Amino acid sequence: MASHLREQRSLFGEILDWMLAPLLLLWPMSVALTWLVAQDIAHHPYDRALGETARALAQQLQVLPGGRQGQPRLRFELPPAAVEILRSDAADELHFQVLGSHGELLGGVRDLHVPLEEEGRAPLGELRFRDDLLHGEPVRVAFLWVAPTEAGATTPALVQVAETLGKRSRLANEIIKGVILPQFVILPVAVLLVWFALARGIAPLNELQRRIRRREADDLSPIDERAAPEEVAPLVQAINDLLARLDRSLTTQKRFLADAAHQLKTPLAGLRTQAELVQRDIDRGETDPDMLKRSLQQIARSSQRAAHMVNQLLAMARAEQRQQLLPREAVDLVQLSTEVTRDFVPQALERRIDLGFEPPPVDRPARVLAHPLLLGELIRNLVDNALRYTPAGGTVTVRVVAEPDEVLLQVEDSGPGIAPAERELVFQPFYRSLGTEVDGSGLGLAIVAEIARQHEGHLSLDALHAEPLPEGLSPGLRVTLALPCLVPEAGPAEPPAIDPDDASEVHP
Known part of the structure; x- marks a missing residue:
């Protein structure tokens, strides 16, 4: 059973999770972005130097007359001192390639790839860069298409300079170290600061908890809202x-x-x-x-x-324990009133009281949504109260009236009635009208009022006869309970047959 219960969650832990989870998720993203930015930063200074080298090599192209069919021809010569300068870098290897207008190799290495067609033919003299492989090793390549400035030279040539990535990788690593290493210190400090901030933020709740726990069991005074966040x-x-x-x-x-x-x-x-x-x-x-x-x-x-x-x-x-009640159901008020009234027949005979029951017409159903046990208790208290206050030889009538929107339950008696000033007080527990010698608890009408309230019903007390009364005539009392009518889903049900000599109407 305990395994099916929902595990109790910690507010502190949940807030901490929602704050640290994005932080821990963003940290790898920050590392990846830092690596990309570092690579881009590392390329800039070395690309500038590589481009200057490519431009310097392009200036070494010469046009010689008397080529094939009288066309000028290109020649590339690089002094040995310049070659030594290109090879003097101890960190990286530098390779170059110069191709003529017919793709012939004028200088440098042949293994360097020609720019792909999808890169397009760049304008003459425009310097471009790309990443490539040379002898299985990644290199950075600067290239440009050039045309000699001598007269009659119309055929472009291609100059490419490739350099390995040793210096660039070291610079990128230094940048990454300079940015990432401090994060290894900052991240734990940030976690501790978040923890501390949450602990400070939760502290008022803990203080509120301690104040509530220190209260006495009978202290139901309100909590000071100003002391809470x-x-x-x-x-x-x-x-x-x-x-x-x-x-x-x-x-x-x-x-x-x-x-x-x-x-x-x-x-x-x-x-x-x-x-x-x-x-x-x-x-x-x-x-x-x-x-x-x-x-x-x-x-x-x-x-x-x-x-x-x-x-x-x-x-x-x-009646007061509403939470423990069963769900309401459709109740035939005529049938329920008949059964309750039948139970009081012996008591009415003993007291020589005429107990009668008047149902509504057959075509007027009287169904309500109610708790049968409580509604029966309400009717029982009304009838018992009427019999107690009705003198011998009097009458008590239970009546059900079916209106279009509501159902009325009326209990009338020929007793002394209740003064208008006391008609609101009699619904209070243990209140009894003055001047009566009838044994009672003063709870009957209080129970009726509580059950009526739970069923959204309306109670009213009226005298049967208006004052002034003839000598020897009691004002009597009519208690009316109005309940919302339950619209039937089918046709009206036939009310139960009532035997006047057995249940509904007694004439001692």
């Missing part, structure tokens, strides 16, 4: 936003736990009091069955209240 400021801002959200979440959890502990004290204290009274009566020998029965009933009610409180707390916790 400008490039890291967005990251620090994101961390501060996360700390702020975490602080709000922890504050909410602490308040929730404190309220839950406070609310659980009442049923637990009742359980303990009743248990102590029963034990005291038994110790005194007072075992009146009626008193004992009343005490046990009170213990049962307190335990039931505590169990209901615990179940509500668990439902609230599940």
